[in-house]
Amino acid sequence: MIRLENISRTFFVGGRPVHALRKVSFSIAEGEYVTIMGASGSGKSTLLNILGCLDRPNAGRYFLDGREVGGMKDEELAAVRGHKIGFVFQAFHLVPRLTALENVELPMVFAGAERGARRRAAQKALETVGLADRAEHRPNQLSGGERQRVAIARSIVMKPAILLADEPTGNLDSRTGLEVIALLEKLNTSGMTLVIVTHDPKLGSRAPHLIRLSDGRVIEDVFPKGAVTAKRSINRAGERADENVAD
Amino acid sequence: MIWLRLAWDRATARLFVTLVVVLGVIIGSAVSETIIGITESAGKTLVETGRAADLVIGPVEDPRLLVLQGLFLIGGSSAQIPAYVAEELRDDPRVAQVVPYILGGNVRGFPIVGTTRNHPALAGSDVLADFLETNDRVAVVGSVVARSLRLKIGDKILSAHEALEGNAGKPLTVAAVRRTHGDPWDRAVFVPLPVARTHHAFQGEKTLSGLLVRCATPRELLGLESDLRKRFSVGTAFPALEVRVIRKLWGDFESVFEGVAFLVFFLSLLSLVVMVTTGFRNRRRELAILRAIGFSRFEIILSSVAETTLLTGVGGVIGTGIAFAGSFFLGPLLTAGWGIPVMPLSAGTMIMGCLIVSSAGAVIGLLLAVPLLRCEISVILSDPLQ
Ligand SMILES: Nc1ncnc2c1ncn2[C@@H]1O[C@H](COP(=O)(O)OP(=O)(O)O)[C@@H](O)[C@H]1O
Numbered sequence: 001m002i003r004l005e006n007i008s009r010t011f012f013v014g015g016r017p018v019h020a021l022r023k024v025s026f027s028i029a030e031g032e033y034v035t036i037m038g039a040s041g042s043g044k045s046t047l048l049n050i051l052g053c054l055d056r057p058n059a060g061r062y063f064l065d066g067r068e069v070g071g072m073k074d075e076e077l078a079a080v081r082g083h084k085i086g087f088v089f090q091a092f093h094l095v096p097r098l099t100a101l102e103n104v105e106l107p108m109v110f111a112g113a114e115r116g117a118r119r120r121a122a123q124k125a126l127e128t129v130g131l132a133d134r135a136e137h138r139p140n141q142l143s144g145g146e147r148q149r150v151a152i153a154r155s156i157v158m159k160p161a162i163l164l165a166d167e168p169t170g171n172l173d174s175r176t177g178l179e180v181i182a183l184l185e186k187l188n189t190s191g192m193t194l195v196i197v198t199h200d201p202k203l204g205s206r207a208p209h210l211i212r213l214s215d216g217r218v219i220e221d222v223f224p225k226g227a228v229t230a231k232r233s234i235n236r237a238g239e240r241a242d243e244n245v246a247d
Numbered sequence: 248m249i250w251l252r253l254a255w256d257r258a259t260a261r262l263f264v265t266l267v268v269v270l271g272v273i274i275g276s277a278v279s280e281t282i283i284g285i286t287e288s289a290g291k292t293l294v295e296t297g298r299a300a301d302l303v304i305g306p307v308e309d310p311r312l313l314v315l316q317g318l319f320l321i322g323g324s325s326a327q328i329p330a331y332v333a334e335e336l337r338d339d340p341r342v343a344q345v346v347p348y349i350l351g352g353n354v355r356g357f358p359i360v361g362t363t364r365n366h367p368a369l370a371g372s373d374v375l376a377d378f379l380e381t382n383d384r385v386a387v388v389g390s391v392v393a394r395s396l397r398l399k400i401g402d403k404i405l406s407a408h409e410a411l412e413g414n415a416g417k418p419l420t421v422a423a424v425r426r427t428h429g430d431p432w433d434r435a436v437f438v439p440l441p442v443a444r445t446h447h448a449f450q451g452e453k454t455l456s457g458l459l460v461r462c463a464t465p466r467e468l469l470g471l472e473s474d475l476r477k478r479f480s481v482g483t484a485f486p487a488l489e490v491r492v493i494r495k496l497w498g499d500f501e502s503v504f505e506g507v508a509f510l511v512f513f514l515s516l517l518s519l520v521v522m523v524t525t526g527f528r529n530r531r532r533e534l535a536i537l538r539a540i541g542f543s544r545f546e547i548i549l550s551s552v553a554e555t556t557l558l559t560g561v562g563g564v565i566g567t568g569i570a571f572a573g574s575f576f577l578g579p580l581l582t583a584g585w586g587i588p589v590m591p592l593s594a595g596t597m598i599m600g601c602l603i604v605s606s607a608g609a610v611i612g613l614l615l616a617v618p619l620l621r622c623e624i625s626v627i628l629s630d631p632l633q
Pocket residue numbers: 011012013018019020038039040041042043044045046047626629
């Protein structure tokens with residue numbers, strides 16, 4: 001489903017090159033649950049932005065469902081972002097003036113869905129994340145965990161094939177963070193390909209597929225055994241995470 | 248129509264600010280369109296009225312005063328010319344038409360003009376003109392006079408002179424109302440020549456205030472004029488020439504007014520720019536979010552253009568409506584007060600006004616959307632502070 005070949009991304013800061021990604025290659029199959037780990041500044045966000053078509057690499061090739069993304073025009077990329085990919089950000093990025101429901105509806109607005117259909121789909125997505133009763137709240141009337149769940153609802157309302165989450169728990173306390181992760185894992189078990197970026201080893205060890213970055217390079221691309229499957233309950237997951245730390 | 252919805256959402260999200268901006272645009276377009284409408288209308292009337300005669304003949308030496316008095320009914324002089332000048336001119340083959348006039352008194356400030364059926368104000372309307380071929384005490388009143396004094400056909404009016412003397416026995420009867428032309432004669436009270444003459448104390452002697460002359464052969468205009476001066480020692484003036492001089496003078500005013508109009512309009516647009524740019528960071532983040540979830544650049548530009556166009560469009564339409572009302576009510580006041588003939592804004596001017604105001608909004612929307620889109624989405628969204 002996703003295949004990267006020698007992807008490089010270089011930023012120029014004051015004329016000096018910063019190599020955020022250097023010849024990164026890997027593949028992700030449909031329905032996988034992948035965690036991308038690495039120290040701060042190792043290039044995780046840059047990688048996820050490229051996967052999400054928010055950014056373009058300087059070199060290398062990115063195939064999404066067999067099509068090379070590099071050849072797509074701006075409008076096509078927008079369509080890919082809208083239909084194929086759901087994005088969850090560390091800072092939630094909800095539109096403050098819109099209610100939770102309206103935020104969730106947004107991606108359907110651009111897709112030209114009818115009002116009734118939009119409402120129903122958004123309502124359903126909010127139910128999925130357990131926030132049906134917060135539909136009319138604005139982002140500033142919601143807790144951090146709730147905001148992130150609204151953001152997740154927004155990312156899945158178009159039923160994307162891939163869900164990308166950049167440090168989705170970074171702004172949350174650990175308990176709320178675990179709930180959010182469990183929610184994402186639940187979505188994965190229902191078929192969505194899930195890619196989570198984190199620098200939290202507790203969370204990283206939960207995924208069947210782990211990609212580790214260091215200084216813009218892939219230093220590990222493994223399927224560690226014994227990772228928690230997404231089917232477990234929140235409580236079980238929490239305990240398991242604690243055990244991992246104890247290890 | 249996603250972009251329209253987005254634009255609407257954004258405009259209504261900050262309702263107060265939006266209202267202030269719309270109000271600014273309303274004031275800006277109303278003031279500027281009123282000013283421009285009035286100056287344009289006045290300038291146009293000036294030129295058109297100047298075409299009503301090739302030559303004005305009167306007792307005054309200053310040609311400009313002669314034109315102002317004879318055609319625009321501004322300023323007065325009790326000096327007269329002998330009536331036989333008109334008789335002799337009629338026999339001159341170079342002359343196509345001679346219209347005598349007598350300026351005599353006023354009705355509540357509206358000048359009384361004694362004249363014949365050939366007066367350019369009445370040309371083409373036999374119904375009106377016929378009244379002037381009698382010796383009856385009848386009057387054809389201009390539309391502004393009728394509106395201001397609430398006159399209808401059959402009403403009696405008194406000249407100021409007679410009202411002063413308490414001479415209620417000799418009123419004029421309104422025989423007809425001349426429809427609005429947007430010219431100086433909208434504020435005139437036309438009476439038959441003999442009726443006007445009775446207002447003058449030049450016992451017995453037949454005199455006139457002046458003559459409006461049309462030439463048969465315009466090429467001989469100059470020759471005719473110098474002949475007249477020699478033979479009758481009267482003042483002469485070429486309206487076309489004088490109007491050009493007046494228009495030049497008026498043109499200076501016009502550019503000042505138009506400068507003011509432009510400034511007011513510019514300031515109102517500035518409020519729009521300020522509104523859009525104060526929310527720049529938020530707006531930029533919002534647009535980045537929208538693009539991240541699938542909106543294309545084009546839709547976002549459209550939404551920005553639609554938003555500002557919506558505001559200026561609404562403001563422009565309301566402002567134009569106010570400008571129309573302004574010129575409609577202010578016009579007659581200016582006409583009555585200073586003799587500046589003003590017509591209400593024409594449909595063309597109003598449509599142009601709306602178009603200009605709205606497209607100014609569109610341009611602002613476009614110019615402001617471009618820098619928002621130049622930034623990378625990933626950069627904006629990856630900075631948690633943004
Ligand atoms: N827009 C940018 N401009 C310049 N440098 C950038 C930009 N984005 C990321 N970088 C640099 O690229 C490297 C990788 O950044 P990032 O992908 O955000 O790392 P991570 O998410 O793993 O913390 C860092 O050195 C960072 O400073």
